[in-house]
Amino acid sequence: MKLRGSTRRRRSALPTGRGIISDSELHRPRVRWTLRLIHGVTLILLLIIGLGPLLWLAKSSITPTQDTIRTPMSLWPHGFDLGTFARAWSQTHIDRYFLNTVWIAVGSWFVQILVATTGGYALSVLRPRFARVLTALVLATLFVPSIVLLVPLYLTIVDVPFLHMKLINSFWAVWLPAGASAFNVLLMKRFFDNLPREVFEAAQVDGAGPFRLFWSIVVPMSRPIIGVVSVFAVIGQWKDYLWPLLVLPDPNNQPLSVRLPTLQPTTQLDVFLAALAIATLIPIVLFLVFQRMFLKGGDLSGAVKG
Amino acid sequence: MSSPAVRTVAAVGERTRRRPRIRVSRDGLSTLAFLLPMLLIFGLFSWFPIVRSLIMSVQETNLVSTPTFVGLDNFARVVADPLFGKAVSNTAYFALLALIIGYPIPLVLAVVMSETRRFKGLYSALAYLPVVVPPVVSVLLWQFFFNASPTGVFNTMLGWVGLGPLPWLQDSGTAMPSIVLEATWAGAGGTVIIYLAALLSVPRELYDAAEVDGASIWQKIWHVTLPQLRGVLFITLILQLIATSQLFTEPFLFTGGGPANATLTVLLLIYHYAFQNSLGGDYGMAAALSIMLAAFLGVFTAVYFRLTRSWSTTS
Numbered sequence: 001m002k003l004r005g006s007t008r009r010r011r012s013a014l015p016t017g018r019g020i021i022s023d024s025e026l027h028r029p030r031v032r033w034t035l036r037l038i039h040g041v042t043l044i045l046l047l048i049i050g051l052g053p054l055l056w057l058a059k060s061s062i063t064p065t066q067d068t069i070r071t072p073m074s075l076w077p078h079g080f081d082l083g084t085f086a087r088a089w090s091q092t093h094i095d096r097y098f099l100n101t102v103w104i105a106v107g108s109w110f111v112q113i114l115v116a117t118t119g120g121y122a123l124s125v126l127r128p129r130f131a132r133v134l135t136a137l138v139l140a141t142l143f144v145p146s147i148v149l150l151v152p153l154y155l156t157i158v159d160v161p162f163l164h165m166k167l168i169n170s171f172w173a174v175w176l177p178a179g180a181s182a183f184n185v186l187l188m189k190r191f192f193d194n195l196p197r198e199v200f201e202a203a204q205v206d207g208a209g210p211f212r213l214f215w216s217i218v219v220p221m222s223r224p225i226i227g228v229v230s231v232f233a234v235i236g237q238w239k240d241y242l243w244p245l246l247v248l249p250d251p252n253n254q255p256l257s258v259r260l261p262t263l264q265p266t267t268q269l270d271v272f273l274a275a276l277a278i279a280t281l282i283p284i285v286l287f288l289v290f291q292r293m294f295l296k297g298g299d300l301s302g303a304v305k306g
Numbered sequence: 307m308s309s310p311a312v313r314t315v316a317a318v319g320e321r322t323r324r325r326p327r328i329r330v331s332r333d334g335l336s337t338l339a340f341l342l343p344m345l346l347i348f349g350l351f352s353w354f355p356i357v358r359s360l361i362m363s364v365q366e367t368n369l370v371s372t373p374t375f376v377g378l379d380n381f382a383r384v385v386a387d388p389l390f391g392k393a394v395s396n397t398a399y400f401a402l403l404a405l406i407i408g409y410p411i412p413l414v415l416a417v418v419m420s421e422t423r424r425f426k427g428l429y430s431a432l433a434y435l436p437v438v439v440p441p442v443v444s445v446l447l448w449q450f451f452f453n454a455s456p457t458g459v460f461n462t463m464l465g466w467v468g469l470g471p472l473p474w475l476q477d478s479g480t481a482m483p484s485i486v487l488e489a490t491w492a493g494a495g496g497t498v499i500i501y502l503a504a505l506l507s508v509p510r511e512l513y514d515a516a517e518v519d520g521a522s523i524w525q526k527i528w529h530v531t532l533p534q535l536r537g538v539l540f541i542t543l544i545l546q547l548i549a550t551s552q553l554f555t556e557p558f559l560f561t562g563g564g565p566a567n568a569t570l571t572v573l574l575l576i577y578h579y580a581f582q583n584s585l586g587g588d589y590g591m592a593a594a595l596s597i598m599l600a601a602f603l604g605v606f607t608a609v610y611f612r613l614t615r616s617w618s619t620t621s
Contacts (some may be wrong), residue, residue: 018510018515019420019421020420020421020513020523020527020530021416021421022513022514022517025523031523035421038418039421039422041420041452042418042419042429043428043429043432044413044417044427044435045550046429047432047434048435049491050432050433050435050436050495051432051435053436053440053444053447053448053451053491054435056459057326057447060442062441066520067438069457070457070619071457072450072457072458072459072462073459073462073463083551109348113429114343115344115347115348118340118341118342118344118386119340119341119343119344120341122339122341125335126309126336126340128334128337134341137348138344138348141348141352141353143604144325144356144454144600145548145552145599145600145603146552147552147573147576147596147599147600148356148359148596148597148599148600149352149355149359150357150576150580150592150596151362151576151580151589151592151593151596152354152355152358152359152362152593153351153355154580155354155355155358155362155369155589156350156351156358156370160350161350161354163616169433176347177347178350179343179347179351180347180348180351180352180354182348183366185344209336210336210337210340211336214340227534235438237409237441238440239440239441240557241441241555242333242554242555242577243442246581256440256442257355257440257441257443258442258509259441259445259450260442261442261559273450276443276446276447277593279440279442279443280439280440280443283436283438283440284440285399286438287434287435287438288431291431291571294433294434294438294499295427295431295499295505297429297500306324306345
């Protein structure tokens with residue numbers, strides 16, 4: 001479609017440095033200074049709006065509660081207390097919910113990667129006769145808003161059809177539905193479609209079967225896309241709220257996102273803010289480490305969603 | 307379904323046909339083994355629930371008694387519910403506010419950012435940072451910022467310029483705009499990244515040509531940049547409308563739908579029907595309302611693409 005074409009054009013357009021404003025316009029002092037002013041203001045606004053709330057959270061999580069309530073915007077409170085993190089971690093049992101979150105994210109990641117790689121491989125490389133129908137069926141789910149699934153999916157978890165198992169309060173209730181991501185499967189399939197077929201043919205001549213071809217050729221060649229899907233899978237699960245709230249009613253199994261709102265009324269403000277900071281840490285670190293993936297991924301998601 | 311779906315299906319089909327099929331093995335069993343995880347997971351947790359929601363919407367079902375067919379009764383009960391109209395108008399109000407406040411901001415930001423020749427990465431990282439913060443954390447943090455007392459974070463800041471204090475979430479008039487502010491903060495970064503990529507794809511020759519014709523910077527933005535972004539702008543607009551019509555976490559945690567149902571959204575109402583019913587979950591009504599929302603979005607998207615097709619495909 002339209003966006004897919006633009007990705008290709010983008011690469012050829014990259015080397016030419018100019019944007020809307022030409023070099024000759026930049027040499028005019030009025031343009032240059034206005035532009036500098038706009039950029040300076042934008043940078044300051046972005047710092048305040050993008051980074052500000054997080055810096056405030058970092059500051060307030062080590063500030064005594066009374067200071068935060070009375071003068072939330074003061075830069076220098078009466079003393080700092082790093083102990084809030086230790087108290088949030090052990091007394092409020094953030095450690096347990098943190099581990100739940102990690103465990104839920106890891107399991108969902110595994111199921112998502114398993115379904116997306118094997119499914120994408122079957123649809124793209126093995127291509128059985130009904131592959132086109134299956135691809136269309138997977139694609140069709142992209143157009144069904146997730147809200148339609150909420151209630152019937154919940155009832156499916158309460159009583160899994162054919163197996164008659166109750167998955168409520170089990171991590172499987174989050175892990176398994178996470179795998180049903182059409183976005184992942186189609187992304188993987190598109191990547192496999194573009195792998196050179198000659199390599200597959202060569203491997204076949206050397207006697208590789210479908211499993212060998214998958215494990216020794218396709219998976220190693222697809223590390224970049226598997227990396228992208230992995231990072232988004234972990235962050236997505238970390239951010240999820242409604243679904244784990246529904247299927248994990250036992251507080252001992254709940255992830256941070258579900259626990260934090262219920263902890264709020266009974267937790268001291270400084271300890272609570274420390275807990276919020278702990279919950280934000282991993283996604284921020286992942287973002288900073290894999291920045292390029294996020295900031296280049298914009299057109300990727302746009303192309304499939306559109 | 308909607309026309310873009312059909313077109314994409316056609317595109318996928320075409321590509322599959324063109325490439326020669328590779329015979330990896332004649333063993334259908336191994337193909338089945340690779341398909342199995344996808345078939346199981348999609349079957350149980352995607353295809354089956356989609357079909358089931360259609361069935362449930364015409365049944366009276368509550369997990370206790372066996373479901374009975376009730377025709378369109380569930381739909382009639384939803385429409386007759388006085389909260390239904392409230393939820394629909396609130397959701398539309400939110401979508402409208404999010405459009406007015408949230409739609410132009412990423413575009414302006416992206417155009418300004420694309421003209422930077424230094425620290426490009428810093429700008430986009432800062433703009434994207436709120437997107438990776440877990441929504442629950444942002445809501446709980448902003449709830450504190452929205453503190454209605456004069457010493458609340460935002461009220462303190464308003465005090466610096468001699469304004470306020472505002473009641474923010476506690477007044478039915480300001481609650482929804484407050485939620486829109488937070489949602490815009492949390493979501494704008496993703497759209498900025500999409501626009502930045504699209505801005506790079508604008509052919510440079512068009513700017514050169516416009517300059518030859520003596521166009522000023524503003525004229526270049528108005529007559530070259532924006533028309534070239536049309537396609538992307540149309541898509542982000544519809545994606546934003548689809549996303550805002552499914553608003554849940556923010557009103558659920560900020561206000562629980564209050565004050566006086568001023569922030570009760572359609573999704574919140576579905577949640578109430580299914581999971582916060584003292585008489586046991588009314589899953590039929592919840593399914594009926596979900597399907598009404600999905601059908602509306604489907605028809606709306608189809609009409610939207612039909613109407614905008616002639617403008618957006620010429621680039």
